[in-house]
Amino acid sequence: xxxxxxxxxxxxxxxxxxxxxxxxxxxxxxxxxxxxxxxxxxxxxxxxxxxxxxxxxxxxxxxxxxxxxxxxxxxxxxxxxxxxxxxxxxxxxxxxxxxxxxxxxxxxxxxxxxxxxxxxxxxxxxxxxxxx
Amino acid sequence: xxxxxxxxxxxxxxxxxxxxxxxxxxxxxxxxxxxxxxxxxxxxxxxxxxxxxxxxxxxxxxxxxxxxxxxxxxxxxxxxxxxxxxxxxxxxxxxxxxxxxxxxxxxxxxxxxxxxxxxxxxxxxxxxxxxxxxxxxxxxxxxxxxxx
Numbered sequence: 712x713x714x715x716x717x718x719x720x721x722x723x724x725x726x727x728x729x730x731x732x733x734x735x736x737x738x739x740x741x742x743x744x745x746x747x748x749x750x751x752x753x754x755x756x757x758x759x760x761x762x763x764x765x766x767x768x769x770x771x772x773x774x775x776x777x778x779x780x781x782x783x784x785x786x787x788x789x790x791x792x793x794x795x796x797x798x799x800x801x802x803x804x805x806x807x808x809x810x811x812x813x814x815x816x817x818x819x820x821x822x823x824x825x826x827x828x829x830x831x832x833x834x835x836x837x838x839x840x841x842x843x
Numbered sequence: 844x845x846x847x848x849x850x851x852x853x854x855x856x857x858x859x860x861x862x863x864x865x866x867x868x869x870x871x872x873x874x875x876x877x878x879x880x881x882x883x884x885x886x887x888x889x890x891x892x893x894x895x896x897x898x899x900x901x902x903x904x905x906x907x908x909x910x911x912x913x914x915x916x917x918x919x920x921x922x923x924x925x926x927x928x929x930x931x932x933x934x935x936x937x938x939x940x941x942x943x944x945x946x947x948x949x950x951x952x953x954x955x956x957x958x959x960x961x962x963x964x965x966x967x968x969x970x971x972x973x974x975x976x977x978x979x980x981x982x983x984x985x986x987x988x989x990x991x
Contacts, residue, residue: 740941744931751932755942757903757969783972787892787899794888794903821905821969 734781735797739823747835750809752825756799761818766825768811774802775823808833886943887923887971889951895983897957897976902949905969906942912966914973916959923971924948956981 739754756764759777767774777799784796805811810830817824887902902923904912912925926946931937953959958978965972 740943741939742929742931742937742942743939744935744937746932746935750938751935753906753942755903755905755969757905760968784892786894788894789890790893790898791889791891793885794890818968819906820908821903 735795736800737795737797738801739775739777739799741801749829750827752803752823752827754799754801754823754825755821756818756823757821758796759799759818759821759823764816764818764823766814766816766823768805768814771805771807771811772802773805773814773825773827774800775825776800777823885949886947887949889949897974898953900951900973900975902971902973903969904947904966904971907966907969907971909966912964912971914962914964916962919953919955919959920950921953921959921962921973921975922948922950923973 739756741752741754743753744751754775756777758779763778763780765774765776767776779796779798781796805827808829809827811827813828815826887904890901892899892901900921904925904927906927906929907925908928911928912923915922915924924947929942929945953975956978957975959975961976963974
């Protein structure tokens with residue numbers, strides 16, 4: 712069973728519109744936290760480097776995708792398996808409070824880190840009260 | 844109520860044999876490996892591969908810098924430990940927390956025919972690869988047969 716799960720499929724990409732990709736796709740585990748200025752997102756994508764990851768924002772939907780190379784697993788006979796190899800994909804709906812033009816992303820040690828800055832209007836503000 | 848379909852007449856001997864097989868599967872170590880308490884949910888998850896020259900152990904350790912990983916071989920036990928960077932920005936509140944682990948340590952017992960002195964390890968993009976070669980005497984050898 713283990714061998715079957717680790718088998719890689721080579722299927723050519725047929726159409727540009729459908730975005731089909733060969734192999735399995737997994738949902739990466741994420742941490743999302745918020746500070747007064749931004750939202751921070753960290754996604755675990757082990758085996759993905761900065762050249763094989765895509766972060767897209769369209770219609771307020773943030774989608775992150777990462778592709779792993781299965782080349783390193785060729786000619787290896789699995790004896791014991793706990794994780795499966797596959798690409799990563801996950802989508803999040805953003806609120807209008809995020810300034811999508813200023814989103815920054817970096818990839819460090821297999822973790823995708825995104826900073827989603829809040830728009831100026833969404834930031835908490837304190838109004839100073841003056842006397843008279 | 845669960846519905847069970849019987850495809851053949853109930854056979855108590857066969858049922859016992861199946862139970863025996865299940866126990867064997869649980870208690871048999873996979874080819875001399877003893878992984879201790881393990882299974883899904885353990886961090887870091889690990890895959891073990893074999894080939895003619897030895898074994899390759901792969902672990903998923905996203906967020907761990909290569910300098911924060913320590914690998915220790917003691918007798919037949921291999922221990923991988925490290926620290927995972929999960930620090931949040933100052934004053935942050937969490938909306939979602941799915942990533943597990945901060946400090947981790949995982950041990951596995953290796954088969955006796957591996958040479959622990961020649962372990963090589965590399966860490967790239969959150970994947971740790973440990974290569975454990977077989978001892979020279981454990982490798983299959985080919986003899987040439989001479990005509991007398």
